[in-house]
Amino acid sequence: MNPCWGAPSAPYAHQPPLTLAIAPPATLSTRSLNAAHRRANRDPAWARWLLTGVALVFLAFFLVLPLLSVFVQAFAKGGAYFLAAVREPDALASIRLTLLTVAISVPANVAFGIAAAWTITKFRFPGKSLLTTLIDLPFAVSPVISGLIYVLVFGAQGWFGPWLIEHNVRVIFAVPGIILATTFVTFPFVARELIPLMQAQGTDEEYSAVTLGASGWQTFWRVTLPNIRWGLLYGVILCNARAMGEFGAVSVVSGHIRGETNTMPLHVEILYNEYNIAGAFAVASLLALLAIATLVLKSAVEWRQRGTA
Numbered sequence: 258m259n260p261c262w263g264a265p266s267a268p269y270a271h272q273p274p275l276t277l278a279i280a281p282p283a284t285l286s287t288r289s290l291n292a293a294h295r296r297a298n299r300d301p302a303w304a305r306w307l308l309t310g311v312a313l314v315f316l317a318f319f320l321v322l323p324l325l326s327v328f329v330q331a332f333a334k335g336g337a338y339f340l341a342a343v344r345e346p347d348a349l350a351s352i353r354l355t356l357l358t359v360a361i362s363v364p365a366n367v368a369f370g371i372a373a374a375w376t377i378t379k380f381r382f383p384g385k386s387l388l389t390t391l392i393d394l395p396f397a398v399s400p401v402i403s404g405l406i407y408v409l410v411f412g413a414q415g416w417f418g419p420w421l422i423e424h425n426v427r428v429i430f431a432v433p434g435i436i437l438a439t440t441f442v443t444f445p446f447v448a449r450e451l452i453p454l455m456q457a458q459g460t461d462e463e464y465s466a467v468t469l470g471a472s473g474w475q476t477f478w479r480v481t482l483p484n485i486r487w488g489l490l491y492g493v494i495l496c497n498a499r500a501m502g503e504f505g506a507v508s509v510v511s512g513h514i515r516g517e518t519n520t521m522p523l524h525v526e527i528l529y530n531e532y533n534i535a536g537a538f539a540v541a542s543l544l545a546l547l548a549i550a551t552l553v554l555k556s557a558v559e560w561r562q563r564g565t566a
Contacts, residue, residue, distance in 0.1 A: 327545050330538035342528075342539035350516045351524035351540070354432065358507075358520065359500045362440040366496050367489070370447025375481070378455040379463070392449065395442050404438050404509025411437075430512030435520065438506035443499045450492030451485055458484055491558050498551040502544060 332339055342348060376382075377389060395403060409415050411428035421428060428434045462484070466476045482489075504522040511518040519527065521544055528537035 324545060327538055327542050330534060331542040333538075334535045338535055339539045339542075342533075342536035343543065345536070347516045347519070348524060348536075348540055351519045351521045352543070354435070354518070355501055355520045357432070358436055358439050359497055361436050362443055362500050363493060363496050365440050366444045366447050367493060369444055370449075370451055370492060371489070373448045374451035374455050374485075375477075377452055379460055389452075392445050392452075395445055400438075400442050400503065400505030401509055403441050404506035407434055407437055407441075407506075407510050429510055430514065430518060432518065434510035435507050435518060438510045439500050439503050442503055442506050443496045446496040446499060447489065447492035450488045450495070454485055454488040455481075487558060487561065491555065494551055494555045494558065498548060501547055 373388070373392060377385060408429055410417060411421060411434065412418050413422060413429075415429075428437070462480050463476050466480045471479070502522060503520075504526075507520055508523060508526075511520070511523060513519060513523060513527070515524075515527065521540055525537050525541045525544070528534075528540065
């Protein structure tokens with residue numbers, strides 16, 4: 258037995274210590290990596306042309322041709338008839354009501370979206386996951402059901418219906434009901450644009466601003482808002498587009514009172530049902546122009562956002 262604890266035994270006393278030889282990892286030059294990347298992402302020419310052709314054909318049949326047909330039908334009876342259909346009192350009333358609804362519902366959704374995104378991304382509280390789920394509720398519920406909810410709450414036979422009738426307050430089949438229904442179906446757009454953006458940005462800048470003595474409003478206006486401005490504008494554009502074109506929920510709560518509670522989509526439906534095809538497409542062309550302007554503004558915001566990233 259070896260008297261020295263821990264000393265090597267006799268058979269191994271004169272052997273050199275073992276060493277592990279680790280070979281350096283094989284390195285690839287930048288040129289080789291770029292060439293491999295190009296080979297991995299290079300598709301055959303026939304595949305590129307086939308996919309491009311399928312996409313173009315799909316866009317032509319399902320987007321371009323229907324959009325062109327709207328303008329062709331709008332001017333089928335000439336420019337004078339188009340102007341007369343647009344200047345008709347009921348058409349002007351529908352345009353004013355649509356703009357009024359957008360002017361109220363979009364700012365309300367902006368305020369809610371900022372508050373909800375700030376609350377979800379900056380604080381921890383019980384029910385946070387429930388709030389996040391409820392924000393997506395209008396995406397899961399049919400717009401018709403959304404309108405029916407307000408009828409059951411504010412209608413003549415609803416929860417608050419007798420009280421409203423007693424105090425001569427009209428919600429359903431009036432402008433307030435249209436604004437409520439439009440706000441409900443559009444309120445996720447701003448919040449859903451801001452929540453992932455603010456989660457990715459974190460809270461370090463806000464903490465730094467507060468540490469340096471900034472108040473809550475100063476932190477919001479000078480730190481948070483500049484960081485989310487493009488996402489906020491993108492959400493506003495999407496919310497505005499949905500508010501202008503909403504049909505299902507508004508159709509339930511409006512009552513279809515001509516010249517009073519008909520928005521532009523509802524007025525188009527009435528004209529079409531009356532076989533006034535040119536007049537219906539004339540008003541529809543205005544909606545199409547608003548949609549095109551919204552898409553152009555959306556593309557400009559995306560381009561600007563990529564340029565400042």
